Amino acid sequence: QIRRKQYLFALQIKRDLAEERLTCSDNTAALLVSHLLQSEIGDFDESEDREHLKTNQYLPNQERIEGKILEFHRKHVGQTPAESDFQVLEIARKLEMYGIRFHLASDREGTKINLAVSHMGVLVFQGNTKINTFNWSKVRKLSFKRKRFLIKLHPEVCGPYQDTLEFLLGSRDECKNFWKICVEYHTFFRLFDQPKPKAKAVFFTRGSSFRYSGRTQKQLWVIVLDALSLKPFSFFFHSIFLFSSHPGIPVDHPQLSSLMLKSPLGLNPAFQVNLNAAGQGSSPLLSPVLSDAGGARIEEDDEMKRKRYPTDKAYFIAKEILATERTYLKDLEVITVWFRSAVIKENAMPEGLMTLLFSNIDPIYEFHRGFLKEIEQRLSLWEGKTNAHVKGDYQRIGDVMLRNMRTLKEFTSYLQKHDEVLTELEKATKRLKKLETVYKEFELQKVCYLPLNTFLLKPIQRLMHYKLILARLCKHYTAEHRDFADCRNALKEVTEMTSRLQHSLIRLENFQKLTELQHDLIGIDNLTAPGREFIREGCLYKLTKKGLQQRMFFLFSDMLLYTSKGVTGTNQFKIHGHLPLHGMLVEESENEWAVPHCFTIYSAQKTIVVAASTRLEMGKWMEDLNMAIEMAKKSTEKSDMLLENSVCNRSSDEVSLEQESEDDIHSSRSSLDRQSHHRANTTMHVCWYRNTSVSMTDHSVAVENQLSGYLLRKFKNSNGWQKLWVVFTNFCLFFYKTHQDDYPLASLPLLGYAVSSPVEADGIQKDYVFKLQFKSHVYFFRAESKYTFER
Template sequence: MYGIRIHPAKDREGTKLNLAVAHTGILVFQGHTKINAFNWSKVRKLSFKRKRFLIKLRPDLNQSTYQDTLEFLMASRDCCKVFWKICVEYHAFFRLFEEPKPKPKPVLFSRGSSFRFSGRTQKQVLDYVRDSEFKKIPFERKHSKIQSNTGLSPQPSERRSEVPKQSPGSTAADQLDSPMKSLRPVKEPGMEPADEAGGTQQRPSPSSRRSPHEGSATSSPRLSENSVNSQAGLVAKKQILSPGLSPDARQPSPLTSPLLNDAGCVRTDDEDEVRRKRFPTDKAYFIAKELLTTERTYLKDLEVVIVSFQNAVGKDEATPDSLRNIIFSNFDPLYKFHAGFLKEVEQRLALWEGRSNAHIKGDYQRIGDVMLKNMQGLKQLTPQLQKHSEVLMELEKACRSSRKLEAMCRDFELQKVCYLPLNIFFLRPLHRLMHYKQILERLCKHYPPTHVDFRDSRAALAEISEMAGQLHGTMIKMENFQKLLELKKDLIGIDNLVIPGREFIRLGCLSKLSGKGLQQRMFFLFNDVLLYTSRGMTASNQFKVHGQLPLYGMTIQESEDEWGVPHSFSLFGQRQTVVVAASCAAEMEKWVDDIKMAIELAEKCNGPSSDLLATSSPENKSPEDSALDQESEDDLSASRTSLERQAPSRGNTTVHVCWHRNTSVSMIDFSIAMENQLSGNLLRKFKNSNGWQKLWVVFTNFSLFFYKSYQDDYPLASLPLLGYSVTIPSESENIHKDYVFKLHFKSHVYYFRSESEYTFERWMEVIRSATTSVSRTRILSRKDSHPY
């Protein structure tokens, strides 16, 4: 927010917003969160009429729906005119190459404001400074090294290697006492801002070893999102990131997430080198450390239910006592148990690393005994874990009977601490059993049978495998139930979506062939029906159901040759035929396989019931009437508010990510994403920056969530990974660091650096699980082994 003056405004629905103007364009804030940005290159005209401020946009060929004008209501005509003048000045200074010439005054009548920008533009100022004869003082940037007496310190300090940058003429004392300084360079007019992150200049090591593991994910989709970016600043003993701009400012997207603010310090190579020498290098240590980091995240997720949600429910009189009792009688014992377990793991890792009782650390370089003790204790809580299905059902029943409680839950999901759909937090204890099992399997695979920790680890694995086997069927049912509840919130125009026997299979984006050509639609495949929708013009950005295709009696046929549309196929229903096209051959294959499987399931069930959808849905309309209604939203020409571009309520759900990136995910993808969670410290670097920023990163639900530290209650930013590719940086990118992987999507590129080969392989494994879909064979094997 530094250097930005906000101007209060409202959208057409009366939502309070703040408008601001910057060198890149016009920004829209809700509170202190930027929810949209309109780059100067996208703006065709700015005007105002009384209290209404109007932004007219240029056509965007990359978007299927285009709105010409956005309208904001300000407090008065004077406020509106003042903001319009500021926009004119900013646009002229940063975008024009020369001062605009005044227009000749009309002889008789004048129309509009006579206000014009006067003065030199940014380009003229830069040209003047470059061509002038001012004396340019040459200098060479160097590093200062702090000498210290190592004999006075019993242990090496991690802070000694953190050397701040110094400008000519400044001293080390001046740097430590100076406030945060912006490192924003001067940009040429009309150029896009680049991602920047400050940091000490690093010299690449020619002998640095690179990891041999490489891989990439699926094809790249169509649209981009506002990525997690930041500008750099310099602070005493820390380098902290301040808010910045999207690297793709020309394509603002609804996937805006909060920008990183004070997200962590930038670390140097020497500090990493000292740290690596201090800590163990055994693979078992890093497996135990993964247990520690993921347990910290799991305990924070339990606090969302046991602390935050409990406080919200306690203030709401509409919550039934039965719901309060069943939730907190099950979660209180779990929270207390895992808090004690986390403390034991932290103490064991401290001994393992030698930070305390270093003379006896050899007896504590293991984790199997701690796991065995606590897995036996967790087994005593099996009755609480078995009741988690009752918790979700009781909450859904209470929300159906009380609109007030439903609104309270919806408002709670808007809080920063609830960074995932609320129902996912209720399934966390069941997912955690799978995490324990995976960690112990890796530990037993690593240990030889003669290792001192092998026996305890194998016994702990047997305990947790028995528990996971008993509860796995319940977990699959609850995952499907939770997904249906989540989709119910994303869809409008449909009733009775959550009914016994209905199973979600796949959701994603397909292009539907109509009289107007190919129209982007969102499809939802269940075991009895296929729904197609479009994103509604509502503040919540819900998807409006346009039609349903019962799967009973449906046939499917590839139709590329018939219609001349790549990757297209036809769906022949009993009452309607629909032609759709996928974005690529891989997407088409996934949809065709899943639809054929769903048709087989529908045939076995002898068709769906007659009351699956609402009576107000297009189910009962004729095909001609349905076709007219299906495309009606494309003819809308009214102004669209900023909230319709960026819905703060549910703008970053998986459904919306699939819509903007033109991809799809299946239920098995969701299940694997829940089982493949990971958290820990990573160093992050942008494409155009030199410094590495330390962040606490959590991977879950197809996204990376960024924290300043593991103690934070909510993430500062998030990065949805659907559509991204994960690879190893090439030699030409000049990274020259160990254990670095690269995430890229179109022009967005991020580098992440882990601390060891084991953690590097784990991050690559879990991220690939989010960017690569599984085959139908795994879906069938999963359903056969754990039937509903």
């Protein structure tokens, strides 16, 4: 019975490919067709394959990728028809657009768009690019009137403005059909039990008589767990969801048609459905409380969940994989969705650069969408409350990791091109004013919460995260554990990839940091010159005739830069001076100048005296300066030409105490009109306001310790706890309402903060709580487990 259903679903996918209803890359389409060939004609035979492809049209553009189809088919030798059909289904279910059916519509401005519905909510596409998602938890009511489809949002989502969104479909019937599909999806995926039929009115009724009839996802979950073993379950469960919730899909095959739901049609002119059914409030996971009110309720819910969920450390390690994968996918969307939309809208990027950028990152994004779905499914099974006797089969993650790490190796060639992508993008932004403007304006959008080119490093950095997480799993497991072998083999696979890409990552992280500084500094050109390495940035006090003045210093492998007094009107710093490292000498000079934590920098150009905020900071600067000076001595290349091409030279007296004029400090004001405003939460700005410094080594360690997950937050003087999705990256905590949000509500830069456990005076009587404090600013965060707390 299961084999028959798999075959029917494979036929549906075959038809979707032929009718261009399944959106995917050429590589994926070729792979799907190759498995269909294996199922239909058996093992590879080039002449037979070509003849079969001539007489059977699997794809509209089949001839263009015929070579890829044959190449993939060659690898399937020995695969049975059943195995081939199963592979077709496994590949299809991981695709972002699998099960998505477009409905042509337009918005209030008349812009042509596509509407679709999925398990998460109502989706809005422009072409094949998703531009918005209205999650079920944010939607209060769906209705339609004639050709107008209306989405009413909860007040906390939209605020006092535009609580109703309106879309225009082609006809009343199309609008009604789409509304009915939305009702069925919402009922199926959001409710625990099927809704009870309403009592019939005695005389007449208003509104729709349409109600979803059938089991919900929760009910099917219990039934399937009881009936199916692991392998057939992993596909069939997913497939039955998709087809049972797509009654609008036309299917000619009579056996497939019999699987579809039949729904009565109403005749009233206006219908509406309230999405908050009685007793079905929004999930606390999807709609956590942001205000202090309700903190106790979240606290009680969290206690109940903690008792119900598994307590094995491996479960929480797997949960970390899931949480960080969700954040990683959102980071990829900054490039693949948001930035792409920005450059297409303004037609700002050359076609060649567009192809280079998106052809390298789109396949990676598509792979990780499928990978995330697998992890989510496995964690859901791990947390399942039924079938305790078979649940153990799901309480592991190594098999999922091993399978996907092997697949990920095929994308190494894409990752190796990221160096070229970053370089070409930087060149283009310097050359094309329009692209530069779009780039800078995009970095100011909420969704771009980090410097834009930081997101291009995420794919390689993610491999490092997999390596560290798998190493923790292997360390936790005993050699006899059933998951140990898969985790160890997955670790070997990812270690092989990271070894090949490690040198490239170091170079890319240095280049990314140099370009970030190039954008945020005024008075310097060509900071990204080949051979230059970033070492440290931070705040020091420079001794002038007016006394100690706060300055920003930037140490590179060939020079030391320092800025004027403070931040300009565009949140940038103006370079005031530079010192080459060749011939430089650094000496501690606290006794000479009677200034705490003071040291003197002697160079061929001038001598300056600076002081750090603490002895520890002074030690860091002196150590890095001495190391950089020694490296410069050993360098065979002279950096004089490099400096002349990089920094605008100033004529100055070679004195230890330098007088700076206000005219010089504000000389960059004339260029402010040409500069877009930069965000003020980069490490440079945080170092300035927190009076500290950060090295490239610190950046590398921070990359290894990126985290995501739900935490409970409490302020020093508040009573309740707030549940927030928290992302820790780039020395900063970013706070979201849920993991599905596209941009953070707020951020907390952590440089200068101290982390500790609460003391008795804090009055925190809870487990797994840590305290963050900077001067009088105090925050408490509560984790769900000992493992998460220690991480």
